[in-house]
Amino acid sequence: MLSTVAALALPQVAPFELGVVCEVFGIDRTAEGVPSMELRICGPRAGEPLTTSVGMQLVPEHGLDGLACADLVALPATRSREFEPAVLDAVRAAADGGATILTVCSGVFVAGAAGLLDGRRCTTHWINVAELRERHPRAVVDPDVLFVDDGSLITSAGTAAGIDAALHLVRRELGPAAANAIARRMVVPPQRDGGQRQFVEQPVPECSTESLAPVLDWLQDNLEVEHSVSDLARRAAMSERTFARHFAAATGTTPHKWLTLRRVQLAQRLLESTDLGMDAVAARAGFGGAALLRHHFRRVVGVSPGDYRRTFACTAG
Known part of the structure; x- marks a missing residue:
């Protein structure tokens, strides 16, 4: 009691x-x-x-x-x-x-x-x-x-x-x-699941060396494009093995995980500040389609993109 x-x-x-x-x-x-x-x-x-x-x-x-x-x-x-x-x-x-x-x-x-x-x-x-x-x-x-x-x-x-x-x-x-x-x-929801994640942008590992900084800056500006390790290695003027080793040493993660977290963060901003449909958000963020966006978004943020938008979308007035 x-x-x-x-x-x-x-x-x-x-x-x-x-x-x-x-x-x-x-x-x-x-x-x-x-x-x-x-x-x-x-x-x-x-x-x-x-x-x-x-x-x-x-x-x-x-x-x-x-x-x-x-x-x-x-x-x-x-x-x-x-x-x-x-x-x-x-x-x-x-x-x-x-x-x-x-x-x-x-x-x-x-x-x-x-x-x-x-x-x-x-x-x-x-x-x-x-x-x-x-x-x-x-x-x-x-x-x-x-x-x-x-x-x-x-x-x-x-x-x-x-x-x-x-x-x-x-x-x-x-x-x-x-x-x-x-x-x-x-005037609050009577129940939210305690297991729902806290809504905080997950920290993306930063680059600790200058050698990869231009590549990461370019990636950040081109998240909607497909990227392979071989393409990124050529842009960095390295072999694939050397690039992968330098990337892990500089950021503490893999190129795929780094890109996924950056894309999820971009999707969060689009869901908060635009009325773009899910397919458009997915395309702008580099996920290709809404299904892949939902998969990665839920894994990183803990809720679906739709639920996130309903909670955090900026509304006029």
């Missing part, structure tokens, strides 16, 4: 991510059939102002004792990475007492510092993945998903993914009717 929810605000807390927790768990929606939930806004000390990540101040009504006996402890994003021992003790005690822990974005670092990530699958915003792995090498970090439900630990990526994770938890604990009622009031 989710009778009592404690949101732990720490120095440099992100107000929007804290607001996500408040919106989902802190508004009385009993008239719409949602069970009543008590939301406690907690801080290291009750009544002591906290500076948020955007410069405003927040005064929590409850101290760390507000985490005791909570069904859910929510850890919203914070810029801080150093936490008071008493804070970590309180989070650990809540988890040991049976509370579910929900993290939003960088709030996962609080759970990690409390020792709650060891051996467990988790996620965070893509920009924080490398740091999370470095700080908590025993955590099983999945960088692609929107959120991870690991039973008593639910971790989520960026702000919108925090909404998804919170609604997923409501659905899990209170049923789909409650989750749908909350989503309707928030």
Whole structure:
């Protein structure tokens, strides 16, 4: 159940991510059939102002004792990475007492510092993945998903993914009717699959030597054309074997993989900014046809080109 929810605000807390927790768990929606939930806004000390990540101040009504006996402890994003021992003790005690822990974005670092990530699958915003792995090498970090439900630990990526994770938890604990009622009031989709990838441009390996730079620049300007290794080797004035070796040493990948990622990135931009049909997008991006575009796009981005366009297309007004 989710009778009592404690949101732990720490120095440099992100107000929007804290607001996500408040919106989902802190508004009385009993008239719409949602069970009543008590939301406690907690801080290291009750009544002591906290500076948020955007410069405003927040005064929590409850101290760390507000985490005791909570069904859910929510850890919203914070810029801080150093936490008071008493804070970590309180989070650990809540988890040991049976509370579910929900993290939003960088709030996962609080759970990690409390020792709650060891051996467990988790996620965070893509920009924080490398740091999370470095700080908590025993955590099983999945960088692609929107959120991870690991039973008593639910971790989520960026702000919108925090909404998804919170609604997923409501659905899990209170049923789909409650989750749908909350989503309707928030004007958000009632359910997005947690396994859907975070929408981030995949980094394409850059050239580390000047010898291949002219060839890569030319490729970038001619993605719609078919390219063979032999053609590229001739353009670089190398044998095929030498070209392949230099390409791998310079970029860390193969010509085929490099081209595919560049073409997917171009397709993303076309889907976002134009109304071209799928065949036209495929042709402009060098995939030839829509079927091949869908195959590579889904493999790299995690969703179909059509779903991507519906989410990210720029619309007038």
